[in-house]
Amino acid sequence: MHKNKNSKHNAFFKKLSFGFLTFVKLLKAVLTERQFLYFSCVIVAVGSALAVTVLKLFAHNVFHFTVYINRLLKLPYLNSLLPVIGILLTVLIIRKFLNGSIEKGTSQIMIAVAKKSGIMPAKQMYAQIITSSLTVGMGGSAGLESPITITGAAMGSNYAQVFRLNYKDRTLLLACGVAAGIATAFNAPVAGVLFAIEVILADMSVSAFIPLIISSATGAIMANLTLNEGILLSFKRGLFFDYHNTPYYILLGVVAGFVSVYHARLFRKVEHGMSRYSDNVYRRAFVGAALLATLIFLFPPLFGEGYENIKSLANNEAGLLLDNSLFEEFRNNQWVVLAFVCLVMLVKCVATGLTLGSGGNGGNFAPSLIVGSYLGFIVAKVIGLLGIKNVPLDNFTVVGMAALLSGLFHAPLTAIFLIAEITGGYGLIIPLMLVSSISFAISKRYDKYSMDIHAIADQGTVFTSDKDRNILNRIDIGSLYISELEVVNEPVSMADVRKVFTGFIQDFVPVMTASGQVRGIISFKDIKEQLLSSDEFSLEKYINTPNISSIDDGAFMIISLMEQSKNDNVLLLKNNVLMGYVTKDLIMDSYRKNLKKLRIE
Structure with a gap:
């Protein structure tokens, strides 16, 4: 009988999911691209807001249950033990059910936007809720807002993937999930929009504000429907400035x-x-x-x-x-209270560091x-x-x-x-x-x-809030560099150098040691007059220190190296083996293409 009930429930949810997906696909076929985006941002916002509700209610109820147990059993120090249980349970669930790891912190959203085309793992839609609820709900000294933003971002990203939306729309819906999460957590729609813009999005046009505003407003409405003043952080009492x-x-x-x-x-x-x-x-x-x-x-x-x-x-x-x-008896001594609050303020960062560093989840x-x-x-x-x-x-x-x-x-x-x-x-x-x-x-x-x-x-x-750096680090140097590069080996002869510069289109030639290491480079502009002479002479003074970087280094680091050395060419190595070189023109051409692609409208 119990199995039959479970199978009926599973069948019901499968039909519900299928019906929802079919309905949304039909809407996508009927609506314009912009209209479907507006509809989608509402759906993402509702999902994100519901996740916030679950997180907030769980943490709030666990806290008040703890207070109740303390009073009932007269165990005033039970609070000290609960975080141990919460963090151990969090680590156990991550190891056994979440493939051993989950991504923490809003920095993971920024990496997804800048390096992964706005794609986030599907498990982030539920992993953050479970793990942060256990960690923070049972007393871990951290916040729920970071898991909230990751959950909202994952919902926006995965919704966009299911309905095959492009990078711009996927990133915008990701930001909509973040905005809705913050708006719901604090019943603060303007703050939700601003957080998404200041922290998540690198570049956007004015028209992109509309989906963010819709999502944030939806989140605030959901907050009013599902969360009361006791759960929300609220000081609605008319504070004024003197x-x-x-x-x-x-x-x-x-x-x-x-x-x-x-x-x-x-x-x-x-x-x-x-x-x-x-x-x-x-x-x-x-x-x-x-x-x-x-x-x-x-x-x-x-x-x-x-x-x-x-x-x-x-x-x-x-x-x-x-x-x-231990200082409860001094609660009426203002200086003792002040010193206590000061100590709590100073050790809060230690408590949060221990919570997250030991395996708990929060922000x-x-x-x-x-x-x-x-x-x-x-x-x-x-x-x-x-x-x-x-x-x-x-x-x-x-x-x-x-x-x-x-x-x-x-x-x-x-x-x-x-x-x-x-x-x-x-x-x-x-x-x-x-x-x-x-x-x-x-x-x-x-x-x-x-x-x-x-x-x-x-x-x-x-570094997502730095637009230029964000775009540069999207560039894949491995697919951009020039692998066809002629070299000369030591001892260097004028004939070898002349052969390279007259037979190949390159304005420098790397000099290699007997062990295959780059010793330096000879530049065409330094030696062009000597190339016309048939005389043999030492080239030692023309061998200069080259710009060398790993092929795995980001374009931002390579451009920085070029600017520091005032040299527009960088040799690329992989496992100390010369792979080729990249020029500033190649990187900047790719930058311009990515800039156009990344602008969210």
């Missing part, structure tokens, strides 16, 4: 810039150190989770996403953060907002306790979120409008603009790349 506090907001922006640099660098060190700790993934997961459990034991606010802590700070109830901690979006709220509260509280001025704690708490988000993700517009939307208006738009721009400028001065893409940028792989 221009007399401008110097203190400027101070907050400056401090936030340096805290952003501190947070990003220490997070990278902890995550990389933890990820290299052991080849045994279970041992690594257990050790990392145990260290995280120790931190949560000392600082309970590190448990989970932590959005409820922001509300406590904004309501001037910071003493609640000391609940279930840095929520931690950036948490740390920003702590910093805003600290600055306002210090100003008040020192007797300088009583500045509004709630204003500084929410404005601090924008400052850290801007500094860490290098996305000031997203930061400004996200906080403006979750506060229910634009009463704080001026301080939001001030702190976001100052924090961004200082962070950019010390960290060229945002924290999510720093690692891949170091490898020269991709």
